Amino acid sequence: MMMRRGMRQKKKSEFLTEVELEFMTELWALGEGSVRDVLAQLAPDRNLAYTSAATILRIMEQKNFVVSEKRGKVFVYRPLLAKDAYQSKTLRDLSDKLFDGTPASMVARLVDDQGMSEEALTEIRALLDRRLKDNDN
Amino acid sequence: MMMRRGMRQKKKSEFLTEVELEFMTELWALGEGSVRDVLAQLAPDRNLAYTSAATILRIMEQKNFVVSEKRGKVFVYRPLLAKDAYQSKTLRDLSDKLFDGTPASMVARLVDDQGMSEEALTEIRALLDRRLKDNDN
DNA sequence: TTGGCGATACGAAAGTCTTAGTATCTACTT
DNA sequence: AAGTAGATACTAAGACTTTCGTATCGCCAA
Numbered sequence: 001m002m003m004r005r006g007m008r009q010k011k012k013s014e015f016l017t018e019v020e021l022e023f024m025t026e027l028w029a030l031g032e033g034s035v036r037d038v039l040a041q042l043a044p045d046r047n048l049a050y051t052s053a054a055t056i057l058r059i060m061e062q063k064n065f066v067v068s069e070k071r072g073k074v075f076v077y078r079p080l081l082a083k084d085a086y087q088s089k090t091l092r093d094l095s096d097k098l099f100d101g102t103p104a105s106m107v108a109r110l111v112d113d114q115g116m117s118e119e120a121l122t123e124i125r126a127l128l129d130r131r132l133k134d135n136d137n
Numbered sequence: 138m139m140m141r142r143g144m145r146q147k148k149k150s151e152f153l154t155e156v157e158l159e160f161m162t163e164l165w166a167l168g169e170g171s172v173r174d175v176l177a178q179l180a181p182d183r184n185l186a187y188t189s190a191a192t193i194l195r196i197m198e199q200k201n202f203v204v205s206e207k208r209g210k211v212f213v214y215r216p217l218l219a220k221d222a223y224q225s226k227t228l229r230d231l232s233d234k235l236f237d238g239t240p241a242s243m244v245a246r247l248v249d250d251q252g253m254s255e256e257a258l259t260e261i262r263a264l265l266d267r268r269l270k271d272n273d274n
Numbered sequence: 275t276t277g278g279c280g281a282t283a284c285g286a287a288a289g290t291c292t293t294a295g296t297a298t299c300t301a302c303t304t
Numbered sequence: 305a306a307g308t309a310g311a312t313a314c315t316a317a318g319a320c321t322t323t324c325g326t327a328t329c330g331c332c333a334a
Contacts, residue, residue, distance in 0.1 A: 017291060021234060035311080052293050054312065059291095073301075074311065087235055088250045091243070094231065097158060098224055103247055104260040109224045110240050111268045114232070118272050120241035121265055127248050128262045135255055154321065172281080189323050191282065196321095210331080211281065 014089065016081075020060055023053075024079060024086075027066065032078040151226070153218075157197055160190075161216060161223075164203065169215040 016024055026041040027033060033041070039053045057077050060066045068075040091103070099106045111121065153161055163178040164170060170178070176190045194214050197203045205212040228240070236243045248258065 019292065025234075048292095049294050050310095051295070051312085055293075055314095058313080084246070087243075087246045090231065090235060091247055091250065092252075094227065097162075098227060102257070103253060104257045104264070106224075106228070107244055107247065107261045108264050109221070110228055110244060111264060113225050114228065114240040116240055118269065120239075121269055121272075124241055124244045124248070125262060125265045125269070127245055128258055128265070131248055132255065132258055132262070135258075156322065185322095186324055187281085188283095188325070192284090192323075195283080 015093070016065065016086070019056055020063075020065065023056055023060065024065065024081065024083075027077060027079045028083045032076050034074045034076050036074075038077070152230070153202065153223070156193055157200075157202065160193055160197065161202065161218065164214060164216045165220045169213050171211045171213050173211075175214070 022042070023038055026038045030037060030041065035050065035054045035057055038057070039048065039050060042048065057066065057068070057075075061068055061077070065081050066077045066079055068077050070076075091106075095101060095103045095106050099109070110116070159179070160175055163175045167174060167178065172187065172191045172194055175194070176185065176187060179185065194203065194205070194212075198205055198214070202218050203214045203216055205214050207213075228243075232238055232240045232243055236246070244261075247253070248261070
């Protein structure tokens, strides 16, 4: 990449890669799990070697996305990154990069073509009302 | 990547990379533009070589994200991918991968997230109201 | 006609990601 | 104590991304 001038700092990769998100999703669902636990949770046609899964989790630990703890004879991995927090971060990023930094336009696009049920829409409006009321206090 | 069994098909990369999105954003804003046009549109501290920008646009054309047309002595690039469509596609993908396929939870997270202005919230509620009214008809 | 300039094409270097093979380690069984 | 099975560490190959340098092409002016 050359990086001759500027020398951007270490890139602190804040976002999960494709496979990392796949694994983290299982960990979020499980709460915690060993390599085998996570592997067993993946789609049956995923066909990923055990060593590949182990490598992925090890790398995720290096990146501080998870921690491991030796329990019995295996390592058990636990998310350090909360799903809520990651969802928020991702939405903020997407809003900035693709929706001109205005989250409202994101919601507009969502409610326009995502086929949301009337119940969902109503529920969300209730959320908004509650939120707006809180802000008044 | 090895790809020994299965030989997955060509991967038809449907999503823009980081830099491609950066460029596409400028093209969406401009409507169309030459390499120099796009380059001029980038942040002043971006410091990207002209040849780099040209390469990026050429690759984007290979991927069918843009088309070029020789106008005078330069190529003018035009988006093939509409911003609206890409926004929708991206939201659908994100919903599937990080929000359990329920777009409503996405909006919920957005609304819960601190740092949304009251104006934005109000605007979103207006959007929902309009949408709910339409559904009634 | 030729020199030079701007534009495009090509290719390479360095980084990251995904995947898996091989080596090592540990502990239990015999 | 040695062997084996399962788990983890290490290494590497191949793809893709980002960036830029060099080569080439076309054209206009001197």
